[in-house]
Each structure stands twice: as C-alpha cells, then as structure tokens.
Amino acid sequence: MQINQLQKPSKPSRPWIAGRLSDESFITLFMVGVLIVVFGIASIAVPNFYKIQNIVNLVTNNWFIIILGIGVTFLLITGNFDMSVGGVIALTGVLAVYFCQAANVSQNVLANGLGLPYGVAVALALLCAMGVGAINAFFIARLKVPSIIVTLGTMMLARGAAQVITQGAQRNTSLPDSFGVLGSLSIPGTSIRLAVVVMIVLIFIAFIFEKKTVFGRRIYLIGSNPVAARLSGINVTKYLTALYLLSALLAGITGILLASEYKAGVSSRATGYEFDALVVALLGGVSITGGFGSVLGMFLGAIILSVVTSSATGLLLSPDWQFTLKGIVTFIAILAQRFALDKRKS
Amino acid sequence: MTTVKADSLRQKMDRSTALRATIKQVYIYVVLAVIVIIFSVVKLDQVDLFERGHFLSPDSIINLLRTAVPILTLSGAFTLLMISGYIDLSVGSAMSLSAVVFAWMVLNGFSFFPAIALTLLLGIAMGVLNGALVTKLRITPVIATLVTLSLFKGMALLIVPDGLSAIKSGEKVMPPWINDYARKEVLFGLPWAFWVAVLLVGLLIVVQRKTSLGKYAAAIGGNRLAAELSGIDAVTVGWVIYVIVGFFAALAGVARASYMSLGDPLSGDGMETACIIAVLLGGTAFAGGEGSVAKTMVGAIIIMCVTTGLMTVIPAYWQVMAMGSVLLIAVVMNHLLGQDKAKV
Numbered sequence: 001m002q003i004n005q006l007q008k009p010s011k012p013s014r015p016w017i018a019g020r021l022s023d024e025s026f027i028t029l030f031m032v033g034v035l036i037v038v039f040g041i042a043s044i045a046v047p048n049f050y051k052i053q054n055i056v057n058l059v060t061n062n063w064f065i066i067i068l069g070i071g072v073t074f075l076l077i078t079g080n081f082d083m084s085v086g087g088v089i090a091l092t093g094v095l096a097v098y099f100c101q102a103a104n105v106s107q108n109v110l111a112n113g114l115g116l117p118y119g120v121a122v123a124l125a126l127l128c129a130m131g132v133g134a135i136n137a138f139f140i141a142r143l144k145v146p147s148i149i150v151t152l153g154t155m156m157l158a159r160g161a162a163q164v165i166t167q168g169a170q171r172n173t174s175l176p177d178s179f180g181v182l183g184s185l186s187i188p189g190t191s192i193r194l195a196v197v198v199m200i201v202l203i204f205i206a207f208i209f210e211k212k213t214v215f216g217r218r219i220y221l222i223g224s225n226p227v228a229a230r231l232s233g234i235n236v237t238k239y240l241t242a243l244y245l246l247s248a249l250l251a252g253i254t255g256i257l258l259a260s261e262y263k264a265g266v267s268s269r270a271t272g273y274e275f276d277a278l279v280v281a282l283l284g285g286v287s288i289t290g291g292f293g294s295v296l297g298m299f300l301g302a303i304i305l306s307v308v309t310s311s312a313t314g315l316l317l318s319p320d321w322q323f324t325l326k327g328i329v330t331f332i333a334i335l336a337q338r339f340a341l342d343k344r345k346s
Numbered sequence: 347m348t349t350v351k352a353d354s355l356r357q358k359m360d361r362s363t364a365l366r367a368t369i370k371q372v373y374i375y376v377v378l379a380v381i382v383i384i385f386s387v388v389k390l391d392q393v394d395l396f397e398r399g400h401f402l403s404p405d406s407i408i409n410l411l412r413t414a415v416p417i418l419t420l421s422g423a424f425t426l427l428m429i430s431g432y433i434d435l436s437v438g439s440a441m442s443l444s445a446v447v448f449a450w451m452v453l454n455g456f457s458f459f460p461a462i463a464l465t466l467l468l469g470i471a472m473g474v475l476n477g478a479l480v481t482k483l484r485i486t487p488v489i490a491t492l493v494t495l496s497l498f499k500g501m502a503l504l505i506v507p508d509g510l511s512a513i514k515s516g517e518k519v520m521p522p523w524i525n526d527y528a529r530k531e532v533l534f535g536l537p538w539a540f541w542v543a544v545l546l547v548g549l550l551i552v553v554q555r556k557t558s559l560g561k562y563a564a565a566i567g568g569n570r571l572a573a574e575l576s577g578i579d580a581v582t583v584g585w586v587i588y589v590i591v592g593f594f595a596a597l598a599g600v601a602r603a604s605y606m607s608l609g610d611p612l613s614g615d616g617m618e619t620a621c622i623i624a625v626l627l628g629g630t631a632f633a634g635g636e637g638s639v640a641k642t643m644v645g646a647i648i649i650m651c652v653t654t655g656l657m658t659v660i661p662a663y664w665q666v667m668a669m670g671s672v673l674l675i676a677v678v679m680n681h682l683l684g685q686d687k688a689k690v
Contacts, residue, residue: 081488139674143681146632148433148488152619153673160667168663267663275492288486324500331493334485 027285046314063199068277071247073298080147085251087158089270092255094162096125097265111173126252133248141240162267172264183261223291385655414650416598421624422547423594425642431567431634435491439498441614444599449609473592477585502611528604539601567634626676
C-alpha cells in the first residue's frame, strides 16, 4: 500500500507506461485525465459551462485556496498538517484593519484602531501571522507533538484572537482609502485581479522551488523517512520550522488580500478553508504517508474541486450539498489514486 | 567514592522520577480545584450576566453537569481511541447528524425508544464506516475522518436546510416529552441522560482497565508492530473502538437534541477539539499507549467549568481563544510530565 517514489527497474511484463514515468508524473497525468472527464460531464450537464469566461473563473475564483494549498502541500509532503491557516487568515485580516483604523475617532470601540500607515499595518499583521507559524513550529518541530493537535490549538488561538479584537463581529469603519487598493486592483482591460496574479506568481515560484532547489528536494526525503533524513545530516527541525513559517506567511498574505477586497476585518472569515486546502492537496495526489505529491498536482486538484462545486451550483443543487460533495469527491479521489498506483506497481 | 556519587545520583533521579509521577497523578485534580476556587471567589453579581448565583450552588452544579452530558460521554470513548493511537475528527459531525436524525424521528411521530434505538444504530454505522476507512483501507485517520466529517455534516445540513436550526414543519409540532430524557429530574436533580452517561462511562472505565480490549488498545498505541507480532488483531480492535466512538457520539447527539428539543446540524461543531482537550488534560499520551478514561472525565469537567465559568465573567467572544490556550497548556503539561515519547 505504501506509495514508493523510487522507480523500480522496469520488467518487460509491465505496461509500457510504467517504466518511463515517475509515479508523480503518473498521478499528475491521471488527475489531468480526471479533470478532463469531470469537465466534459459538467459541460454536457450544465449549459454554457465550456465557455472561456467560465474556465477563467474556475481558476481565478479559487485563488485563496490555491495560495493556501502551496504551504499545506509542502507540509503534507513532510508528513505534517497545518489546520491553522483559516484562523491565520481571519487574524491577519482583522489585525491589518485594526492597525489601519484611525485612532480616537469615535465612541464605538470597534471604530477605533491604532492609526498606522497601511504599509506598516500590513507588515505587522504578517509578522503576527508568522508568530502563529512560529508557535506551530515550536510545538511540532521542537517538542515533537503531533501536528494535528497543535495546529487545531493554534487555529482556535488565532481565530479566538480575531474574535476578541472584533468582539465577535467585524471591523470595517474609519479605514483609509489606501486599504482597499490592493484588493480591487486589476490588470487593465481584464477582470483578473492582483490576487490572481499573486497566486500565479506564487505557484510558479513554488514549482521551481519544489523541483530545482536542494530545500525542495529535501522536503521529500523528510517526508518519506524522517529518521533517515536526520541521520543523513538534514536538520529536520530547521526545515519544518521554515515550512510552518512559510505556510503562515502565505495564509497571512491571503488574509491581507481578502481584508482589502472586502475593506473589512471579519472574525469569521475563512472558516473551513483549512479543510479546503487539505482537500485540494489530497485531490492532487499528495500523500501524507510517503513524501509524495506536487504543487502542480495540488493546482489541478483545486481546479477539479472548483469544477465539481461550480457545476453543482450550476445544476441548482442547494449549497448544503457542498459539504457532502466535497467529502465524496475527496474519498473517491483517494481511493482512485491508491488503486491506480497499486495497479501500476503490480 | 565514585560508587557513592553514582548511588546518590541514582537516588536523586529516582526521587525526581517519583516526584514527576506524583505530579502526573494529582495535577489534574489540583487544576480542577484551582479553577473551581477561582470561579467561586470571583463575584458574579458584579457582572450581573445571570442571576443564578454562586458557582458552587446546587443549581449551577446541576446545570453544569446537565450540559456536560455530551462531552462526558463522547470524550470517554475518545480516550480509548487516542490510547490506541487513532483519532476521530468526525465525532462532532456524527453527533450533529445523530441529533438531527433523532429530532426528525421524534417530530415524525416515533416514540422515544424506537427513535433512540435507531439513532444508536446510525451511530454504530458511522463508527463502522470510520473504522473501515482507517483500519481496513489504511487511510490516515486524520484524513479519513475529515472526509467523514464533511460527509456527516453535509447529511445533517441536507436534512435540516441551512439557516434553520430547528426542525419545524407546518402542522407538525415537537412533542414536549422530548425534553424528559435530558432535563427531567430523576435522581439528585439530575436527568436520565446524565445517569445513562455515568453508567456507560463507568462501563468504559472497566473496559479500559480490566478487559483485554483495553489492554490491546494500549498495546497497539504503544507499539503497533509489536502488538501485531504478538498476535493481537489490530484491525479488529481498532475497528471495534471506532464503533464504540460512533455509538457514544450518537448517544451524545440524542442527549443534545433532547436538551435543546430540536436537532441543530451545527450543535456538534467543535466537539472534536473539546474531546481532544479533555483527553490531553487527562494525561493521555499524544501518540497513544497510555491513558485513563477516568481522568478524561476530570478533564471534561474542567472544560465545562472553564466555559460556563468564563461566560459569567467575561464576554462570550473570549471563549474560542480560552479553549485554544487550554489546549496548548495541556500539550505543554503533557510534555513537561514526560508523556510524549518522541518518535522522530
């Protein structure tokens, strides 16, 4: 059952495809096939689904999940979870608003902030996000506590802090005009916003980082065998710390962009995003057991999920179906990937 | 000289291990006592949020125990699961779904016993599903139960449309007896739900301490490979424990639905973290292998004290943060007391 990343020498009896592709490319191609099939079905069932504008929307509407997915994917490859990203998004958004709001302007506590310039506010908010990442890293990399327990705790800590700052609601008044610029900026002549550009750039960087850097390759080694990785001189603690900081930073950037888009710091923002980020990574073939997966696969997974959910909306299914659908799709994807990989090996 | 030195060193070490063991035994009770004292001393009338009076008055204790029924039942079974090194993030959703299904059946004219029996069967089915995914198909527990989390929650939301927390339909009315199970006093002012929970958790404590299932669970959690090599059927044991957890989740759901006299599809949200906190407070090792159902009960009571106590002192929006802090403090305590065995 273990997914093995190393290629075995090819035997003549095996199918031709086995010897030439790595398991990773195989799964990625497999998911491309799934995407094409799902998209085909959706195009038949839902009117106007195949139009270019809709295809663009499928990618651009999910930019936040894809940005989160990068950090979550790298951590999953090392065998760790990060469930705190949703909380970090809420916390950074709320903090950015709080830092930016003018000081002493109103009787209402929620309208008063610290009155810092936008740049400083963003920098401080991102620092706080990385603080949450540092807490994660300390417990998981140093104290060796299971990541799921720690990140559930920091998720509550971050979201709880956001709720305390906003008194359980939101902050959206007395904000400078500069606050909404980042979120509403778009490429002239198109509807593609800055956030989408950031997403594409980050995916590109992550792809190169994963394939071409020593750090990126070592992530796989840590995931497939932490003990061997440590014995061969890799400082696992350092790498995990860096990855948790990265994941929190990416969540922070998402939080800043979302807060700017809505011009509000909402404490319930991004509820359940940690689950979505995990789902897209799993859909893209990332495996927690064997140091296996890729950012490209996660990207494909995000688009598959987007096709499924938006075609469900197109079929006029009630939004209540979303939860069940996500569960079923993930379940089928995990089983299908297992099956495909097992078939290939035998 | 050197032997004397070594001896005294060994004595010192023995003493420090003994001290650590003693602290490990009693610290949870100390924490509970401190929390109770703090909340009893803080003057509630200053906040005048509710006039129920003193934290230690019989009324508020009964109220606390009544509302604690779901977490008491659920975290007991959860301990067994964590001792065997597994985890179940779907317990909250399973509880919500059970609550919704129970309320739906009561609304549609089922009487109490058929409704509760069918709900418990549903809980067993959910446990069978979780157990199959984790132990048979060998999907990582976190991922498998996250999938079932969204599945159960989705089903609960499909039965009760979004935005509606109660089940109401035109002419049908919820019969008033739905409250009896979780609110009507039967003994010492406490309802049936509480005594059923006490009985079943007592049974769980016996199972954990005295039966082979409890021993096998600890063996699997401690060293799965060794347990399998010594002839323990790890798949079956794990599966049975998942079924127990599903059963208890359904029981918790029934208690919640009866207490609120409606089926709320979100009523179990956060129950999984509450369970994890209770279990960790009770000193169960993160990675499995050791733990105690009885101590988890103390942990669950601490959680209830903190949440209800906090509500009287500070605004409700502090609660999530407080719970997160309690979780991280429990993690640190477990680390300091040497519960975690570093595996990497």
